Amino acid sequence: MVAANPQLRWAAIRLYKDLHRIGREYPDPKYDFLGKLRRGYERNRHLTNEEEIRKALALGEYIKKETLALYSLKKYRALKRRYDEGLSE
DSSP states (O other), X not given: OOTTOXXXXXXXXXXXXXXXXHHTTOSOGGGOHHHHHHHHHHHTTTOOOHHHXXXXXXXXXXXXXXXXXXXXXXXXXXXXXXXXHHHHO
């Protein structure tokens, strides 16, 4: 990404850091979340058009929200399973 718009550059770096923090706790270790994250950023590093960069950032934000929703669902299911086991005893 060329420094045409420093705000987009910083937004991309911030999103990468957020996704990297989120990806460390990904529930399925076989999925290789961090590797896919890195490859995705490497695949899009040539983008110079601001509109394309904004689309890529929007996709990244969507992935971030979906991953957080996956974590919430996993935690909810774990709690439900524990409490259901406790009630049946």
